[in-house]
C-alpha cells in the first residue's frame with residue numbers, strides 16, 4: 001500500500017471536476033482542497049488549533065526556508081516537522097527548487113544540482129534532487145515534491161525543452177533517493193506553455209508510477225487565458241486514479257477554473273499575505289478593511305461566514321486593529337481568509353457530489369468581482 | 372450598592388498581604404491579581420479566549436490611545452469597549468494622564484486640564500478631569516481611573532506638593548463628572564517620595580469615599596528600596612475595605628513586595644513587551660529564548676507550567692520562530708508570560724489563604740534570579 005492514495009468519489013457529468021479523498025499517514029482529507037502555506041514551520045500568525053477549527057486537513061511548508069533555518073537536522077532531531085510544529089495532520093513540502101531558481105545571480109545550475117548563496121547570510125549552499133529528497137525525508141513530510149525547475153514566463157521552446165528534460169532526469173533521481181514507505185513523492189509536470197513538452201513530461205512521469213502529480217510553472221506571469229489552456233491539455237492527460245495538484249494558485253477565480261479541469265489540490269500564500277495587509281476575501285470579491293467606509297460598520301466581514309472572526313468581531317473593530325498595526329487584526333483576517341477558501345472548496349465539492357458544479361460555476365462567475 | 376466592591380477573605384498574620392475578591396458589573400475576580408494590558412483594545416497578539424484560558428479576570432486598556440484612535444464616540448456607538456473587543460469580563464481604564472504628561476513639549480498644563488498634540492498626526496487635543504471621565508464612561512470601563520499627574524522622579528518637594536494638590540482637585544472634578552451607577556471611580560495617590568504629601572493625599576481621597584484607591588508615581592525610575600519605603604507608609608494608610616492598586620508594576624520581585632504590603636491589583640506591559648522581544652519569564656528568572664543554548668532544547672519553556680505554549684511546544688521551536696521573526700513565536704511567549712504571572716499571583720493568594728505567605732516570600736527570594 002503506497003503512503004499516499006487517491007479515492008475518487010464523484011465525477012462531474014459536464015466538466016472535468018471531481019470529488020475525492022486523499023489518504024496519508026497523517027489522516028485523510030477531502031478534495032478538492034486548499035492547503036494553507038506554513039513557510040517557516042508556522043502558518044503565519046495562526047496556531048494549529050485555529051487551522052483545525054477551520055477544517056484544514058493538510059498544510060504546505062517550504063524546504064528552502066527550513067533547510068536554511070532551523071535546518072533539516074534539527075527538525076529530524078525534534079522528531080520531524082509534525083512534532084516540531086505541533087501539527088498532526090498531513091504536510092506537503094515543496095522541494096526548494098522554485099526558491100533557488102528564483103535567486104538569480106546568487107545561484108549556479110549544473111546537471112548535479114543548484115549551488116546558491118543563502119539570501120539570509122550569503123553562505124554557500126547546495127541543493128540537488130538527492131539532497132532535496134533527503135531534507136524532505138528528514139522533515140517527515142507526508143508528500144514530498146520532486147526537485148524541479150519552474151520554467152519562467154516567457155521562455156523559448158528550446159530553453160523549455162532542455163529544462164523539462166532535466167526536470168525529468170531529476171525526478172528519477174528523487175525517486176531513487178526516496179528510501180521510505182511512509183512518505184509519497186509527487187512528480188511535477190513542467191514544459192512551459194508548450195503542449196508537446198507538457199505531454200512528454202506527463203507521459204514520462206506516468207511511467208515513473210508516482211502516487212501523485214503536480215502541475216508547475218503556471219501562475220508565473222502568463223495571461224490567465226493561456227494558463228487555462230495549458231491546464232486543459234495537461235490536467236486531462238494525468239491519470240484519473242492519482243491526485244493532481246496545481247502549484248501556487250489560490251484566488252477564487254483560478255480555483256474554480258482549476259477544479260473545473262479536474263485539479264484536486266491547491267496552495268498559495270495569497271489569502272494569508274493579503275490578510276496580513278488588511279484585505280478580506282469574500283464571495284463578492286475583496287474588502288480593503290482599512291477603507292473609511294467601514295469605520296462605523298458594526299457588521300462582520302461576511303454575515304454568512306461562520307469563522308471565528310465573523311462570529312465575534314465587527315468590520316469597525318478589525319479596521320481599528322489594522323489601522324493601529326495590531327497583530328490581532330492580522331490574525332482575524334488570516335483566519336477569515338483561510339476559512340473562506342477552505343469553505344469555498346468545500347462548497348465546490350458539495351456541488352460536484354450533487355452533480356451541479358456547472359451551476360455553481362455560473363453562479364460564482366455572476367457574483368464574484370475580479371479586482 | 373456601589374459598582375465595585377471589595378470582599379476581604381484572608382489577612383496574612385505576619386505581613387500586610389491579603390486575599391480578597393473584587394466584584395464588578397462584569398464578574399468577580401480573586402485578588403491579588405495581575406491585569407494584562409490591552410492598550411489599543413487588544414492585548415497584543417492574543418485573543419480574549421486565550422486570556423480567559425489563562426484565567427485573566429480583568430484587563431486594562433488605555434484612554435489616551437483609544438481617545439485618539441478609534442475615538443470614544445466610535446466605541447460608545449459599538450456598545451462600549453466590552454462589546455467592541457469581545458471581552459465580557461472586567462475592564463479597568465487609565466485616565467490618559469500618564470501619557471499626556473509624558474508628551475513633554477507637545478503638551479501644556481493648566482488648572483483646567485492638559486492641551487496636547489497627538490503623537491500620531493500632531494493634531495490639537497485636550498484632556499481634562501471631565502473629558503477623561505466622560506471618555507471612560509463612553510468606553511464603559513468597570514473601573515475608571517481619576518485624571519492625575521504622575522509626578523516624575525526626581526521632583527522637589529515644592530513641585531510635588533503643588534502637583535499633588537492639583538491631582539486632588541482634579542480627583543474631585545472626576546467624581547462630580549461621573550454620572551453612572553455601573554462604573555466605579557478609583558482615586559490615585561500621588562505625592563512623589565514625600566511621606567507628608569502621600570499621607571495628605573491618602574486622607575483627602577478617603578474623604579471622597581471612592582470604591583478603590585491606586586498608588587501612582589512609583590516604578591518611575593526611583594531605586595526599588597525607595598519605592599518599597601513609599602509603599603510601606605502609603606499602602607498601610609489606605610482603608611482595609613477597599614481595593615488597592617499599584618500602577619505600572621509587573622516584575623515578579625516587585626509583585627511579591629507589593630503583595631506583602633497589602634496591594635491587591637497590579638498592571639504592567641512588561642510581560643507582553645518582553646515576550647514579543649523573545650524573553651520568557653520563569654520562577655528562576657528570565658530566559659532569552661534566542662540564545663544558542665536553546666537550539667537543541669526540546670523541553671518546554673518551563674516543565675511545570677501548564678500554559679498552551681508549554682504544553683505543546685519546545686524551546687527549540689519557539690527559538691526558531693523568534694529567530695525568523697514569526698508572529699506565532701510572539702504569541703507563544705506572550706501566552707506563557709501572562710500565564711506565568713497570573714499563576715504567580717494565584718500561588719501567592721493560596722499561600723495567604725493558608726497563612727504561609729512568609730514562607731512563599733522566602734522561597735521565592737531564594738529561587739528567583741534578578742537580571
Ligand SMILES: [Zn+2]
Nearest residue numbers: 305307310336
Ligand atoms: Zn469570516
Ligand SMILES: [Zn+2]
Nearest residue numbers: 676678681707
Ligand atoms: Zn508556559
